[in-house]
Amino acid sequence: MEPRKVYNNTKTRDMVEFAKPTGNVYETVMIIAKRSNQIAAGVKQELSAKLEEFSNYADTLEETFENREQIEISKHYEKLPKPTLVAIDEFQHNEIYYRVASDEKQADRQ
Secondary structure, eight states: OOOOOOOSSOOOOOHHHHTTTTTOHHHHHHHHHHHHHHHHHHHHHHHHHHHHTTOOTTOOTTTOOOOHHHHHHHHHHHHSOOHHHHHHHHHHTTOOOOOOHHHHHHHHHO
16 A cells, blocks of 8 residues: 655645634644654654664764755655654654543543
């Protein structure tokens, strides 16, 4: 199965429709924000690991030169869709698992 294409541009969204799964716009935004942070951390970790291969601790500032492969990797990551757009797409396709903490507290009290 091919991954869905997430476009790298923004668009206006109907917030009433957008918030229907949770019933609350704030909860929807917080779910997307938390998922976006997870995605961003994962991408940053992945990029750092790839760029670590090119680091040479003996280089000084004057000796540093441009590495074509390093530039290509950086360009690839710059073209990726923003983590927020990926999180919104995942939310709209019901791919994010979330639970409401207040519901858990009420269940514990009973």
